[in-house]
Amino acid sequence: MLLEISHLTKSFGSFTAVDDLSFSVKEGEVYGFLGQNGAGKSTTIRMILSLIRPTKGSINIFGMSIEKEREKILQQVGAVVEKPDLYRYMTGYENLNVFARLSNKHISKAEVMKCLELVGLDKRAKDPVRVYSQGMKQRLGIAVALVHNPSLIILDEPTNGLDPQGIADIRNLILMLSKEQKKTVLVSSHLLSEIEQVADSMVIINKGKKLVEGRVNELLNPDKVQLEIITDNNPLVKDLLANSVWAKGLRNSPDQKVLVDTTADAVPLLAKYLVEHHIGISSLRSMNSLEAYFLSLTSGNEVE
């Protein structure tokens, strides 16, 4: 394992931001770190980077403890924590050059420019950062993380505040870093759709605790779905489905929708079955079960 987090806990007074969290990242994979805002993602990332001290637990990167071998480890790590704040009075090039010098490696001017080119800022290199858009700052922040050619890249909510094109650019950059440059990337987000598109594995946390961890394609199994049905007769629908072979689970959502756990191939049969029993269906929405679960967390309405 390239990164191993073991029983990590961080408390601020009586508030526990991260609670006994464990997960591991393999070399070469894109690892998604998913959770609502305030779930403890940034606190965890700050601990990984030794910006804050854990209350309990351990962090090993490249087989070394971050507590004991901080500088050695950070030579091989590039990171952007939350929004990339840079020196506003300096140009993009100057900013990148300052951080490149701090990387303890000899990085030539050409390499700095190449890095700016990689994030599409080479033509704006001489402009002061104070005139950069949010998206440009985000890309420069990523350039700061990449400039010393690290093995592990940690990006904390890299698409925050970006427009759709900016989000797509960052996504493509992450995929390129992983597929072409064989980098290991830990990327955090509060959006499942973002993680789904780039990550090989992921962990979901809520209130500082791990909810689920695994391969994305297994967790987001397209065969397992949750149906969200709005009808004119919910009690009858529940009776009918309770006696059917398709419903693996059945419950009401807080906003009076019927939620049914089933399989993807059963959806048309189930819909036909309800129509044959003269049920008026206003809406029938199929979601992946993990997506439904995550949505229930982000909306703050946990399913029964």
Place this chain on the structure above:
Amino acid sequence: MRLSSIVYIELYKIFRKPRTYIAFGAIAAIVGLIQLGFYADGESYMKFGMQSLSDSFDVNGNIMNGYLMAFIILQTLLVHVPLLIALVAGDMISGEANQGTLRLLLTKPVSRANLIIGKFIASSIYTIVLLLWMAVWALAISIFIFGADDMLIMKSDMVTQILASDVMWRYVAAFGFAALAMLTVSALSFFLSLFAENSIGPIMATMSIIIVFTILNTLDLPIFNMVKPYLFTSHMLGWKGFFDVTVNENNEQIIGSIENLPAVLLSAGVLFLHVIGFLSASILVFRRKDILS
């Protein structure tokens, strides 16, 4: 990572910031105004000041010369320079925390202790450069405008005359001492900047401490007299000791003499210990600090 690289980067950041030049501009403006004032009305001012002496002494030569001007300017400015020092030193950590760049800095393989030492050395270099700038304006330009002659310093109970040939080294020593005094202010401001996320707090706190300590110095009460020797503000004007000369039995100045060298050295020692104390405390605090900005 080499400490010299950190110092270079920190100096680059200091001198790329527009606020850095406020201090240089302020010193040039204040010194220029004082020089202009004395150039225009200095003679009548000096006549007024010499009134009480003219009955007892026959004073010849250029009293209002560059050396005296530099002494007047130093006395005036060293009260205000701490604010200009705190402007930069108080921003060294808190400014980075405020901008959010501190966390980005600490994702790089830089040891926290080295970062603090590097930043402190950079802010010290700024302090020394600022004092050199002040020396150029206060001394070199004053000599250029007013010329050089023996220096006459009036005190409440005596007049000290220092020969022109014996003055320059005293200024070099005085500016060296002033640099140590200002480094103490810089170290205090730097230390306070660890606890804030904007630079206003440390700047205000530094000035408040200096004001409170200075007031304590002026109160002649037994309870305060006990602590006065330990307050750095009690020693900040120790540079004046270089202008107290001893005289021989004929009341002639002994060239190269300092009336109370042990007191000057004691003051320098107290200031130096404060610098070391503030810097060590900064390293200790920063090494354990959670970066939440």
